Every structure is written in structure tokens, then in C-alpha cells.
Amino acid sequence: MGVVDLNNLSDMQYDVLKELGNIGAGNATTALSQMLSIRMDMSVPNVALLDFCDISSFVGPEDAPVVGILLGLGGDITGMMMFLFDINSARHLVNKLMMDEKNMSYEFNEIELSALNEIGNIVGGSYLTALATLTQMRIEPSVPCMTIDMLGALLDVPAAEYARYGDKILIIQSKFGESDISGYFLLIPELESYAKILSCFGMC
């Protein structure tokens, strides 16, 4: 199996990755929408190969406070996936779950933090299950880990991983949401895993 050159992906290969993001995020959005009994929409996913200095302009302002839930991926596909939503969305999510619509605080107590983490677990799990089914590969997510901080600081984690291989990062981004809740999934496989994913679809 060859190594994929991220700088020279064909349109077809981009489309395959985009479709992967679409299916994963679709499943995850459905899970979230069922859990909260609300309607949620999803946008067409973006796949982009970016210079490190352009990541934030693609995802959002570097200093915006966000909730980030990181899952490590093991098994046939290695790398990580990140589930990001802004602090207002996090508050709305927790309020829906706790049936407490009045709380507008940006501070989260221990139970609320644990609820957010669990949302990340369920949502991340459904994203990856869809991916595993589609590719017929084994994907084992780690226990999720949540941090609330500046977007730029959270994106350092996947970016540092990519920086080992080159000067760009490939991001598969899917946006979901309704009026009060919106967020992103970022799928960040390691370089070797791209070859595996693409070869599943006879693209490598």
C-alpha cells in the first residue's frame, strides 16, 4: 500500500473523504438529535488541505472559547477525531439535557461537564461506527477527553501531529446545528491511515 501524497490528492480522492465526513457526521448528528429530541441540520462537509497558519480562519477565530472533545483512534485507522462546539452551544446542549432552559452561565459544574463529555462520547462513537461500517475496518476510539479553552490552543494538538509529516494539515470538517446549537467534527487520521481509507474504495 502506497503512501498518499496529501499535496496531490485528486478530485475523486477529495470526494471520497468528503463523503466519509458526510456519512460519519450524519450518523452523529442523528444520534445527537435523538438524544435531545430536537431537529438538527447538517451542512455539506468541507475537506481542505491547509497551511498551519490558515487552520483557524477555516474553523473559527483562534481566541474564541470552545468546548473540544478529543478521541484518539486505534485499530486499523489511527489518528484522532475532535468534536468542537462554541461555548454558547455547549450551554444550550447542557440545558436541553438537564431540562434547565434558564441557566445562561459560561461556567459549567461537575455534572454539566460530565454531561458534555458523555455527549462527546455518544456523538464521537456514532461518527466512528458509521465510518467503520463503511470502510469495513476496525476503529477503536479511546476514552474521550474534554477541554474548554481557546480554539487555537485546542487545534494545536492535531496540528502538532501533522507537523511531523509536513507543512499542511488535511481537515475533514462537518458542521451541524440548529439555531442555538452548532458545532464541528474534525476527522484527523494519521498519514498512513489515509492510504488505508482510500484503498478501501479502490482509490489508492
Add this chain to the structure above:
Amino acid sequence: MGEIIKVGMADLKIAHSPDVLTTLGLGSCVGIALYDPVTGIGGLLHFMLPDSTRMHNNENKAKFADTGLMELIRQMEAAGAKKNRMTAKIAGGAKMFASVVKSDTLLVGERNIEAARMNLQLQGIPLKAEDVGENFGRTVELNTLDGSYTIKAIGKGVKVI
């Protein structure tokens, strides 16, 4: 206050007094601020990884502590600053997530801090102050008027070093 100049990830820039150099949301990355008080020339490097010699892909000098610092010094000297007058301040190198699989991914912040200190020592530039490590992101501003380095973190207020 002069113009505010933004430095991105794996990026470096220099500025003259009274301009301000800033980089937003440092996580495991480290921001090295150099300052020559005589000329009022400052430089800010936002690097991602500790060591270029262990990587194959090292075209972007600003990605690494070693090559980034050398390039920053070179650009500042070309603008008229003197290396023997420069002082340094560093910030960043946080551990953003408590756990998650690959341990070397999580140690990158700590390694970046060590690399910043070591490369400054190698270049003979005194490290005057630092705000590093722990588990939160930082936005930094180097004011070339006086060389002050302002650090902002969510819920932690503003700190000037």
C-alpha cells in the same frame, strides 16, 4: 500604541517600536519573544515542534524551535538589531488534554518548553521571563515600545511579564 501585527501558527514576524506583535491561542506551541531595547526591534516566533533535525519535512523554518529561533535572529539582525543586546521571554507549552492515547502527542508542550530554553541558551540570549506549561491556552502580545510580554488566558485574567 502602534500597529498590531498577527503571527500565525508555525510563523514568525518582526516589528519596530511602537508596533505590537501578537499570536492567538497558543496551546502546546510556544511563543518566543525577542527584544532589542536599543533599536526597539522585537520578534515573535510561534513554533510547533522542538527539533527540526529529527524530521524530514522541515521547509518551514518557523515550525521548529531551533530553525525558527535562528531565522528570527537573522531577520532581526538584518533589520538592525544586535544579538548581544537581545533578551527573550517565552510563553505556551501547555498540555491541552489530560489523557488520550499517544503519550508523545501530549508531551509535545513540555518538549517545546525545554527546546525553547535550550536553543536560547545555545544562542546566548538571556531568558528573562516565562509563563509556560500547565493546561490552558494563551494569547500573547509583545509590545516593542518596552519589550513587555502580555499573556491572556481564559478565566485567568491578564499577566504582563
